[in-house]
Amino acid sequence: xxxxxxxxxxxxxxxxxxxxxxxxxxxxxxxxxxxxxxxxxxxxxxxxxxxxxxxxxxxxxxxxxxxxxxxxxxxxxxxxxxxxxxxxxxxxxxxxxxxxxxxxxxxxxxxxxxxxxxxxxxxxxxxxxxxxxxxxxxxxxxxxxxxxxxxxxxxxxxxxxxxxxxxxxxxxxxxxxxxxxxxxxxxxxxxxxxxxxxxxxxxxxxxxxxxxxxxxxxxxxxxxxxxxxxxxxxxxxxxxxxxxxxxxxxxxxxxxxxxxxxxxxxxxxxxxxxxxxxxxxxxxxxxxxxxxxxxxxxxxxxxxxxxxxxxxxxxxxxxxxxxxxxxxxxx
Amino acid sequence: xxxxxxxxxxxxxxxxxxxxxxxxxxxxxxxxxxxxxxxxxxxxxxxxxxxxxxxxxxxxxxxxxxxxxxxxxxxxxxxxxxxxxxxxxxxxxxxxxxxxxxxxxxxxxxxxxxxxxxxxxxxxxxxxxxxxxxxxxxxxxxxxxxxxxxxxxxxxxxxxxxxxxxxxxxxxxxxxxxxxxxxxxxxxxxxxxxxxxxxxxxxxxxxxxxxxxxxxxxxxxxxxxxxxxxxxxxxxxxxxxxxxxxxxxxxxxxxxxxxxxxxxxxxxxxxxxxxxxxxxxxxxxxxxxxxxxxxxxxxxxxxxxxxxxxxxxxxxxxxxxxxxxxxxxxxxxxxxxxxxxxxxxxxxxxxxxxxxxxxxxx
Numbered sequence: 001x002x003x004x005x006x007x008x009x010x011x012x013x014x015x016x017x018x019x020x021x022x023x024x025x026x027x028x029x030x031x032x033x034x035x036x037x038x039x040x041x042x043x044x045x046x047x048x049x050x051x052x053x054x055x056x057x058x059x060x061x062x063x064x065x066x067x068x069x070x071x072x073x074x075x076x077x078x079x080x081x082x083x084x085x086x087x088x089x090x091x092x093x094x095x096x097x098x099x100x101x102x103x104x105x106x107x108x109x110x111x112x113x114x115x116x117x118x119x120x121x122x123x124x125x126x127x128x129x130x131x132x133x134x135x136x137x138x139x140x141x142x143x144x145x146x147x148x149x150x151x152x153x154x155x156x157x158x159x160x161x162x163x164x165x166x167x168x169x170x171x172x173x174x175x176x177x178x179x180x181x182x183x184x185x186x187x188x189x190x191x192x193x194x195x196x197x198x199x200x201x202x203x204x205x206x207x208x209x210x211x212x213x214x215x216x217x218x219x220x221x222x223x224x225x226x227x228x229x230x231x232x233x234x235x236x237x238x239x240x241x242x243x244x245x246x247x248x249x250x251x252x253x254x255x256x257x258x259x260x261x262x263x264x265x266x267x268x269x270x271x272x273x274x275x276x277x278x279x280x281x282x283x284x285x286x287x288x289x290x291x292x293x294x295x296x297x298x299x300x301x302x303x304x305x306x307x308x309x310x311x312x313x314x315x316x317x318x319x320x321x322x323x324x325x326x327x328x329x330x331x
Numbered sequence: 332x333x334x335x336x337x338x339x340x341x342x343x344x345x346x347x348x349x350x351x352x353x354x355x356x357x358x359x360x361x362x363x364x365x366x367x368x369x370x371x372x373x374x375x376x377x378x379x380x381x382x383x384x385x386x387x388x389x390x391x392x393x394x395x396x397x398x399x400x401x402x403x404x405x406x407x408x409x410x411x412x413x414x415x416x417x418x419x420x421x422x423x424x425x426x427x428x429x430x431x432x433x434x435x436x437x438x439x440x441x442x443x444x445x446x447x448x449x450x451x452x453x454x455x456x457x458x459x460x461x462x463x464x465x466x467x468x469x470x471x472x473x474x475x476x477x478x479x480x481x482x483x484x485x486x487x488x489x490x491x492x493x494x495x496x497x498x499x500x501x502x503x504x505x506x507x508x509x510x511x512x513x514x515x516x517x518x519x520x521x522x523x524x525x526x527x528x529x530x531x532x533x534x535x536x537x538x539x540x541x542x543x544x545x546x547x548x549x550x551x552x553x554x555x556x557x558x559x560x561x562x563x564x565x566x567x568x569x570x571x572x573x574x575x576x577x578x579x580x581x582x583x584x585x586x587x588x589x590x591x592x593x594x595x596x597x598x599x600x601x602x603x604x605x606x607x608x609x610x611x612x613x614x615x616x617x618x619x620x621x622x623x624x625x626x627x628x629x630x631x632x633x634x635x636x637x638x639x640x641x642x643x644x645x646x647x648x649x650x651x652x653x654x655x656x657x658x659x660x661x662x663x664x665x666x667x668x669x670x671x672x673x674x675x676x677x678x679x680x681x682x683x684x685x686x687x688x689x690x691x692x693x
Contacts, residue, residue: 053601251663
């Protein structure tokens with residue numbers, strides 16, 4: 001069991017309060033009523049669409065979604081229709097967090113004034129990495145800080161994919177986007193390393209007691225985390241890794257393979273932070289080198305071995321923080 | 332009627348992202364060559380098609396006119412005299428002949444015969460206006476592209492054409508709207524592929540061609556038909572009727588129901604919720620009834636494969652998994668994740684049924 005990370009403060013854990021959620025034991029046990037139905041213009045093999053579907057499966061009927069601008073707004077709602085069988089509202093890319101705060105506050109007010117006696121809804125903001133880590137960061141931070149009973153999900157396809165793959169703060173080092181094309185001056189494409197959004201939310205928002213990362217390649221884990229987050233009273237945050245065939249330049253059938261590879265190489269880690277205590281959910285038995293992940297995607301096609309080494313060093317430092325730094329077995 | 336008597340409109344149908352560069356190469360090079368030959372030209376993309384999504388059927392346009400173009404700011408080609416399709420599944424999924432000028436030509440990039448393509452357009456009201464069908468195996472562009480490839484705001488390098496060059500050669504041969512010499516002069520590196528397209532394109536005159544056909548015109552030229560602005564919100568386990576996505580599909584998942592153990596891994600992995608597990612006999616019967624109510628979309632009477640493998644109908648055969656072919660985009664995740672490999676991709680064109688003509692209302 002990895003020890004609590006330093007930046008969270010070591011005396012934090014008192015009790016794990018996530019209870020009363022209905023656990024999904026395996027795929028066969030998963031709910032089968034779709035609230036994110038077929039009929040949306042996302043790409044063939046869209047990772048974020050699968051993340052949305054799994055979230056909607058887990059959250060169920062009594063849910064309100066807010067969708068900041070991004071792929072999961074534009075592709076889903078073209079021509080005045082949307083694929084949600086639950087209420088959904090479009091928000092600007094800047095203010096997803098503010099809108100769900102408002103929805104939550106109004107439900108609380110209606111309950112206080114005895115104008116609503118139904119069950120309190122699951123209020124979920126399903127924002128892209130731009131709508132949560134970049135343009136939408138202030139609304140996310142405000143929402144988490146004020147302590148609303150909401151779930152903010154960042155589906156991370158590591159770019160502004162809706163507008164044609166521009167770089168975002170979540171784009172990994174070395175990725176080719178239309179804003180970071182590799183050339184003679186900047187041969188690696190993107191020069192900077194991405195933000196760590198989960199850490200940022202966890203470290204700066206004491207009201208948030210449940211945070212988790214998830215990946216669409218681990219659907220049961222993802223659905224359980226959504227349920228845990230919704231069962232928790234108070235602001236919760238999830239960061240879902242959602243590979244994008246268009247932006248990352250791989251075949252549409254490989255979406256889940258790339259998701260798995262990300263976890264196996266350490267480019268993505270599955271863990272949750274409950275009351276300040278870190279729990280790693282899955283540690284790959286045989287860690288793969290980052291080079292394998294890099295070779296599988298067109299966006300890294302220009303990387304030299306030295307650049308891949310830099311990426312590997314970055315991944316190693318991230319894994320060391322979580323206590324997952326095991327040597328890569330020789331092939 | 333075209334906007335202008337001498338105006339030639341060219342529409343290229345392609346798959347979003349994966350063939351975006353290819354389509355633009357065709358329209359841009361065609362316009363470029365025609366300009367060199369002294370015509371007034373335009374080349375542009377349709378924006379409302381959402382070209383930014385993988386496999387979405389989209390259009391790219393070119394206009395060629397000997398005199399100045401009268402309406403340069405009309406943003407769609409309403410009456411193309413040449414329609415080019417970068418794959419034959421587009422002919423199955425979209426009404427590519429919509430608005431075609433009498434005497435128009437259809438060129439399709441496919442390995443199959445022109446007769447086959449003609450069979451695919453048989454049900455279209457505009458088929459009598461189509462004079463010629465041509466096919467050419469120009470190779471495929473269905474490969475993952477690099478981010479600078481088919482995406483907006485990007486630039487393309489000239490002289491790297493392959494499939495586009497072959498299609499351009501075919502266009503020069505079949506329509507003669509530009510000469511092969513001009514095309515070759517513009518892109519010398521692609522000369523070989525252009526000559527290949529010019530030499531190997533197969534043409535067929537449409538036996539149903541009727542130069543005096545006006546039957547379909549009345550429906551065509553009301554600029555916009557009935558527009559349903561409000562699509563009802565979907566119900567749980569329903570679908571969104573405003574976005575029927577079956578025409579994205581190039582390959583269809585066919586489930587071997589005998590091997591399938593109903594492990595639900597394909598079900599949980601489908602981004603489009605197109606896979607349904609058949610629970611028991613009662614549920615299967617209900618599902619089969621629902622499948623038939625879909626309007627013959629996945630046609631149980633499909634000659635090519637047994638009805639059960641076709642994904643629709645027949646609960647009696649012990650099927651465990653049903654594929655919703657009205658919405659399946661053919662992304663391939665299901666046949667990739669299946670642990671028993673009992674889902675196989677089959678070329679969409681191998682099925683006689685499953686024709687989904689999608690015309691967007693706006």
